[in-house]
Amino acid sequence: MxxxxxxxxxxxxxxxxxxxxxxxxxxxxxxxxxxxxxxxxxxxxxxxxxxxxxxxxxxxxxxxxxxxxxxxxxxxxxxxxxxxxxxxxxxxxxxxxxxxxxxxxxxxxNKKELPHAEPAPSGRSKCKHCNELIAQDAMRVVLGRDVEFGRQVRTSPINVHPRCVAAELLTPDCGTESAGFAAALRANSSGVSPERIEEALTEIGTLPE
Incomplete structure (x- = not known):
C-alpha cells in the first residue's frame, strides 16, 4: 500500500x-x-x-x-x-x-538584479538571441527569460549582445520590461564604470514601447 x-x-x-x-x-x-x-x-x-x-x-x-x-x-x-x-x-x-x-x-x-550590464569574463558565452559568441571583455546585457516549471514560471538570466536587446525584449518569453530599462540598467550594473554602461546603452539604442 x-x-x-x-x-x-x-x-x-x-x-x-x-x-x-x-x-x-x-x-x-x-x-x-x-x-x-x-x-x-x-x-x-x-x-x-x-x-x-x-x-x-x-x-x-x-x-x-x-x-x-x-x-x-x-x-x-x-x-x-x-x-x-x-x-x-x-x-x-x-x-x-x-x-x-x-x-x-x-x-x-551578491546576486545582481535584472537587467544589468557587465564585461564578458571570457569569449565562451553566446548571445541567447542571435546565438553568436560574445567576445571577452565586450559588454553584454543580462536580461530575464521566463521559463515554465510545471505550473510555475521562473525568470532565468540570459546574456545578450547590447545590439540584440531591443529584439529580445519583443520575444514572448522575455521577462524584462522595456519601461524604465535604462534607469534599471544603470542602477543594477554595480562595479561597471559609468562610461561602459553608457557605451552599452548607446549600442542598445531605442527600445520598443
Whole structure:
C-alpha cells in the first residue's frame, strides 16, 4: 500500500514531520531544483497538509540545506533518518550543510538584479538571441527569460549582445520590461564604470514601447 492509499487519519498518526532517507526509486522530483532524485540519493521529506491530504514534499538533502536550512536543522535535531524504512548511508554532518547554507546566502546577497550590464569574463558565452559568441571583455546585457516549471514560471538570466536587446525584449518569453530599462540598467550594473554602461546603452539604442 502506498502513502496515497493510507487513510488520512492514519497518515497523520504515522508520518513524522521529517524523514531523511535514500530515495527508494527514481520517480520523485526535488521541489527545490526540480530535477529527478536518483534512487539511493539522500533526500528529505517535509510533511505538508495539501489539498489532497497529508504527505511529504521531497528535496535533495543538500538542495533543502541551501534554501531552507532551518527545516533541515530541525530534522537533524529530530534525527529524521531514524524515520527511514532503511537507514540511509552517508548522512553528512550538520556543519557541512550549514556551510552550504551560508555559501548560498552569500551568493544571493551578491546576486545582481535584472537587467544589468557587465564585461564578458571570457569569449565562451553566446548571445541567447542571435546565438553568436560574445567576445571577452565586450559588454553584454543580462536580461530575464521566463521559463515554465510545471505550473510555475521562473525568470532565468540570459546574456545578450547590447545590439540584440531591443529584439529580445519583443520575444514572448522575455521577462524584462522595456519601461524604465535604462534607469534599471544603470542602477543594477554595480562595479561597471559609468562610461561602459553608457557605451552599452548607446549600442542598445531605442527600445520598443
Amino acid at each position: 502506498s502513502d496515497q492509499d493510507v487513510p488520512k487519519e492514519e497518515v497523520e498518526e504515522q508520518l513524522a514531520p521529517y524523514v531523511i532517507e535514500g530515495a527508494r526509486s527514481s520517480r520523485s522530483k526535488c521541489k527545490t531544483c526540480r530535477k529527478k532524485i536518483d534512487m539511493g540519493a539522500l533526500r528529505i521529506g517535509i510533511l505538508i497538509e495539501g489539498p489532497y491530504g497529508t504527505g511529504y514534499m521531497w528535496h535533495h538533502l543538500k538542495c533543502a540545506a541551501r534554501r531552507q536550512f532551518d527545516r533541515v536543522e530541525e530534522a537533524y535535531e529530530l534525527e529524521a533518518w531514524k524515520e527511514a524504512k532503511t537507514a540511509p548511508d552517508g548522512v553528512p554532518a550538520i556543519e557541512e550543510l550549514r556551510g552550504l547554507a551560508e555559501k548560498a546566502d552569500e551568493q544571493r546577497k
